[in-house]
Amino acid sequence: MRRGLDIVMGCVAGGCLLACLTISTGLVWSIARRGWGALSFSFFTEQIALVGASGGILWNLVGTTVLLSTAFLACAPLAVSLALMERVWLRSESMKKALRLGLYTANGLPSIVFGLFGFLVFVQWCGWGKSWLAGGLVLAMSMLPTVTLVVLERMAAIPQRYIAAATGLGLSQSQVAWAVLLKQSWGGLISGSLLGLARAAGETAPIMFTATIFAGVTFPKGVVENPVLTLPYHIFILAQDSFAAGVETKMWGTALVLLGLVFSMSVAALPSRLYLHEESDV
Amino acid sequence: MFENIPCKNIVLETLNLEVQVRERTILQNISLQVASGEILGIIGPSGAGKSTLLRCFNRLSELTPGLRVRGEVRLMGSSIYAPELDVNVLRARVGMLFQEPVVFPVDIRENVLFGARRLRKLSKGEQDELVESKLREVALWEEVRDRLKQPAAKLSVGQQQRLCLARTLAVRPEVLLMDEPTSALDPRSTSAIEELLLEMKSRHSIVLVTHNLRQARQIFDRVAVVCLRNGVGQIVEQGESAAVFNAPSAPEFRDYLGQASGM
Numbered sequence: 001m002r003r004g005l006d007i008v009m010g011c012v013a014g015g016c017l018l019a020c021l022t023i024s025t026g027l028v029w030s031i032a033r034r035g036w037g038a039l040s041f042s043f044f045t046e047q048i049a050l051v052g053a054s055g056g057i058l059w060n061l062v063g064t065t066v067l068l069s070t071a072f073l074a075c076a077p078l079a080v081s082l083a084l085m086e087r088v089w090l091r092s093e094s095m096k097k098a099l100r101l102g103l104y105t106a107n108g109l110p111s112i113v114f115g116l117f118g119f120l121v122f123v124q125w126c127g128w129g130k131s132w133l134a135g136g137l138v139l140a141m142s143m144l145p146t147v148t149l150v151v152l153e154r155m156a157a158i159p160q161r162y163i164a165a166a167t168g169l170g171l172s173q174s175q176v177a178w179a180v181l182l183k184q185s186w187g188g189l190i191s192g193s194l195l196g197l198a199r200a201a202g203e204t205a206p207i208m209f210t211a212t213i214f215a216g217v218t219f220p221k222g223v224v225e226n227p228v229l230t231l232p233y234h235i236f237i238l239a240q241d242s243f244a245a246g247v248e249t250k251m252w253g254t255a256l257v258l259l260g261l262v263f264s265m266s267v268a269a270l271p272s273r274l275y276l277h278e279e280s281d282v
Numbered sequence: 283m284f285e286n287i288p289c290k291n292i293v294l295e296t297l298n299l300e301v302q303v304r305e306r307t308i309l310q311n312i313s314l315q316v317a318s319g320e321i322l323g324i325i326g327p328s329g330a331g332k333s334t335l336l337r338c339f340n341r342l343s344e345l346t347p348g349l350r351v352r353g354e355v356r357l358m359g360s361s362i363y364a365p366e367l368d369v370n371v372l373r374a375r376v377g378m379l380f381q382e383p384v385v386f387p388v389d390i391r392e393n394v395l396f397g398a399r400r401l402r403k404l405s406k407g408e409q410d411e412l413v414e415s416k417l418r419e420v421a422l423w424e425e426v427r428d429r430l431k432q433p434a435a436k437l438s439v440g441q442q443q444r445l446c447l448a449r450t451l452a453v454r455p456e457v458l459l460m461d462e463p464t465s466a467l468d469p470r471s472t473s474a475i476e477e478l479l480l481e482m483k484s485r486h487s488i489v490l491v492t493h494n495l496r497q498a499r500q501i502f503d504r505v506a507v508v509c510l511r512n513g514v515g516q517i518v519e520q521g522e523s524a525a526v527f528n529a530p531s532a533p534e535f536r537d538y539l540g541q542a543s544g545m
């Protein structure tokens with residue numbers, strides 16, 4: 001009876017795994033098959049030409065990198081402070097619950113809501129217009145809940161004995177926060193950020209009216225009215241009028257590059273996750 | 283009930299200490315004194331509140347939510363609850379060693395320096411010197427001198443406990459609190475620690491909790507017996523170690539001795 005159930009469960013789990021693998025390889029395969037032809041050295045080093053029908057995606061790659069770096073730099077310190085606040089300085093259980101609930105809720109918010117907020121605050125109220133900084137901050141907000149939750153999860157897994165031992169040596173609360181909590185949840189920040197960035201890299205809606213345009217700019221030289229080109233918006237525009245075969249290949253090529261970017265970030269998040277689990281067993 | 287220790291400096295003392303968790307009283311009427319240069323032993327059955335008591339001496343009890351401590355604890359004559367007292371300084375002065383060695387996931391050298399280099403400024407040379415002198419003090423130097431950069435977790439449990447002792451000594455405590463420091467160790471590591479305690483007690487007062495009766499008889503100078511009476515932990519007997527062990531008077535303590543030696 002017990003064995004039979006085990007076998008059934010095994011089969012179900014195996015089936016699910018197979019389905020996942022089939023769908024994801026199918027997805028990668030269909031994009032790769034169509035986009036492979038577009039990839040060449042010049043695709044990465046040339047700028048856009050003929051409304052996307054020719055040239056490459058150099059500045060789109062650069063723009064996406066600018067947005068992601070900004071998002072990371074803005075998000076990381078905030079996520080760490082929020083997590084530390086929950087762990088160390090929030091005393092009452094109900095406040096902690098409220099913070100967690102808020103994070104989970106914000107995690108479920110559609111990214112376009114963050115985009116609208118960014119549009120109102122940065123683009124209009126701050127008067128930045130479409131700007132890489134506005135887009136970076138919007139992406140930072142949209143990934144903040146994910147990153148904070150991953151860091152929190154990592155901090156919660158730090159055994160209490162480390163905190164007791166460090167406190168017992170006479171370290172102050174902030175020294176304990178730095179030497180124990182932060183030191184041992186570093187990997188959580190990195191892997192959480194990579195996961196958040198992998199998702200942010202493909203976000204189109206929130207940056208559409210805050211940060212990105214289709215053509216005509218290179219590296220931003222200031223903040224106000226300094227938009228960037230991005231990979232997802234490039235795909236979005238090309239997909240809307242991809243009648244010419246050349247345009248279509250370029251679009252799939254861009255999608256393939258974006259996929260590669262996202263995939264490599266997710267893979268990069270792996271070792272730090274595995275490594276830190278090892279460490280916390282010590 | 284108050285026993286005075288003549289001709290000796292009192293380093294740490296408690297007066298009518300009482301500990302509650304929410305509505306429940308765990309410890310009450312605890313009055314004891316630790317003189318300089320001696321090992322005060324605390325002994326008693328499981329759940330009597332020995333660990334809780336120890337954590338009151340350096341206010342580590344404050345890490346436990348819901349724990350309330352009343353009464354007085356004095357270090358060198360002044361209250362550890364005085365408002366002008368910095369609790370972090372107190373914890374450095376009253377060091378603690380736990381039942382399971384707690385080594386941080388860094389290398390051996392960093393473990394020794396973990397507290398010290400954050401509490402005071404140390405040049406590279408001073409750090410090296412401190413690491414060597416403290417590791418020598420706990421008789422670990424010869425064993426680890428050529429692998430200071432290796433993760434401390436690779437050491438044996440006995441070595442880890444000595445490393446923790448070195449780390450605590452590096453912040454220059456006046457009193458050492460030890461909660462069953464040898465219960466996770468094999469006999470050889472245990473006697474290594476015991477030798478260290480006897481050797482160290484001239485420099486630091488020590489409060490030692492143990493379940494090991496042989497250890498208690500051998501190295502306690504004085505002993506406070508904490509037992510449950512009416513469901514609350516209290517000191518049922520205290521005095522010179524030899525006198526208390528040879529002629530136990532409290533019935534709770536006799537029961538405990540009977541059970542412990544019957545095991």
Ligand SMILES: Nc1ncnc2c1ncn2[C@@H]1O[C@H](COP(=O)(O)OP(=O)(O)OP(=O)(O)O)[C@@H](O)[C@H]1O
Pocket residue numbers: 303308326327328329330331332333334335346
């Ligand atoms: N945080 C807490 N919340 C509730 N009760 C607690 C807490 N900490 C300790 N206690 C209770 O206090 C009593 C004393 O516990 P303590 O760990 O101090 O005993 P002990 O004498 O050290 O026992 P052992 O010899 O097993 O280590 C126990 O009954 C325990 O249940």
Ligand SMILES: [Mg+2]
Pocket residue numbers: 332333334461
């Ligand atoms: Mg205990």
